[in-house]
Amino acid sequence: MIAQVGFSSNFITTEIQISGSKSESNRLLILKSLYPNLTIKNLSISDDTKVLLAALEKMDGEIDVHHAGTAMRFLTAFFSFKEGVTVVLTGSKRMQERPIKILVNSLREMGANITYLKNEGYPPLRIIGKEPQQNTVNIAANVSSQYISALLLVASSLKNGLTITLQGEITSTPYIKMTLQLLQQIGLDSTFDGNTISLLPVSKIPQKTITVESDWSSASYFYSIISLVKGASVTLKSYKRESLQGDSALSEIYSKLGVVTTINDTENSITLSNNHKAISEKIELDLSNTPDIAQTIAVTCLGLAIPCLLTGLHTLKIKETDRIVALKIELEKLGARVIVTDNSLELFPEPSLNKNVLIDTYNDHRMAMAFAPLSSKVPLQINEPMVVTKSYPNFWKHLQKIGFLVDFKE
Known part of the structure; x- marks a missing residue:
């Protein structure tokens, strides 16, 4: 199965309930x-x-x-x-x-x-x-x-x-x-x-x-979307200020990528909004404590045409796939230059992206979900899109809810 993913150019501000971590x-x-x-x-x-x-x-x-x-x-x-x-x-x-x-x-x-x-x-x-x-x-x-x-x-x-x-x-x-x-x-x-x-x-x-608090790793894809879509905002429900999850570092990391996180303690929710004035010229991050969000960050930087250097990635080699190698292959399909080691990835993006690229997912849920937000910039095809059910079964439904166009083809 292949998912043809695009964007309606009409972002729908709404609330999303992601399931427990x-x-x-x-x-x-x-x-x-x-x-x-x-x-x-x-x-x-x-x-x-x-x-x-x-x-x-x-x-x-x-x-x-x-x-x-x-x-x-x-x-x-x-x-x-x-x-x-x-x-x-x-x-x-x-x-x-x-x-x-x-x-x-x-x-x-x-x-x-x-x-x-x-x-x-x-x-x-x-x-x-x-x-x-x-x-x-x-x-x-x-x-x-x-x-x-x-x-x-x-x-x-x-x-x-x-x-x-x-x-x-x-x-x-x-x-x-x-x-x-x-x-x-x-x-x-x-x-x-x-x-x-x-x-x-x-x-x-x-x-x-x-x-169980809602999953912060799953929230990362909405951070990416809000960073890439000017003027967009979304509210994610069942999140806490004092989270047990390391990936709650997203709020600080994405503040460098133009996303403001507003926490509502009464409603136990977070609202993400876009502030492009806050975008850094280059991102350098040690992700040894948050390796699961490396793919999302790399793709966001590609979409914003911001160079990045991500280190602390050595555990990615023993995940569902060798995520460092898989990222390099798929990012380069879109036109970027990428240098990797066993512990790092350095991205040199181009101003324009190749269109209708087929993104392979390598039986890895995070490959599919990390690249999907990029369809707000250029149409993409994603191979074996239902791999997302490994961690986030409602992913495609939630993307459609905020204005993405998703068409599944055998």
Whole structure:
């Protein structure tokens, strides 16, 4: 399927309700399985969350997480210490190319029984759940914060708790802090001293209800649109001033790209409006704490014809695709010059963009959604557009609601 995407030139100012954060939802679902007294509201409707929920309901046999990397990592830790449970965790072809050895090594250090069924260091995995043999573990901190979060989520449910020593420079710190803050909200206290995190054992929590904040990563595409469309504004609902999500840094980052964020604490909403006077001549950003918004920022800069240098991107190479390479290919189709390393992307845009370019999505939801706002400048075609359901099933419907023209063709 291909989506032909354009813009009506008539931006419709409206309110958009984005579903709950995928990152928060997936963490809370693991916690709910360990502590049934937890009630979750405004759960994400993303494919990734549905996959994780189905896996937690099944609890045996072969479990296919498809493209859901978060589910693969969280479930690996979850099932490792579920005594009497045996599962095979598998996924898509790309999932079987995404490394998991660092997490598996740490779990094995604790006594987990995990076997690689194909290639060493990669899914699929056979996991035979058993009681951990020790309550201390070491893990590299500079590859993926999801490995650390996977351990944190199960730590308090273990009979002796867990002390985690992080080795090396910590990557994506906001996601680790999100996990720790969610643990605290449901009554699981931790200490984070230097590179050591400790959690005491807790077998039961009081009845607790948590409402998931809407997803800031999904909000990034509206930041991009408002930056690109002069005079536009939109209100996004169910957002908080004090967010747990690292991608809430969008408000500060996009202030350099002409977007003003107004927070309404009474309505729990944010209104984005365009102020082109505030646009910088060049953008240089370290995105090591917010790598998921790198694609969106790069495309916005292309649309504004602003050079940018984005660093801290090393985790993008092990996502749904190698996002650094994929970005370079697709940005250059539109006429830009792009220089990449394993950790950075530098964009040199041209004043005019190539039209009706076919953007490939590489089974990566963020490739489709990051490039879509550019259709406010030039018509685009997007290959396999329904990949967006991985995190934001209503994406195309919401774009149409504000004035974009979207036509799906087989």
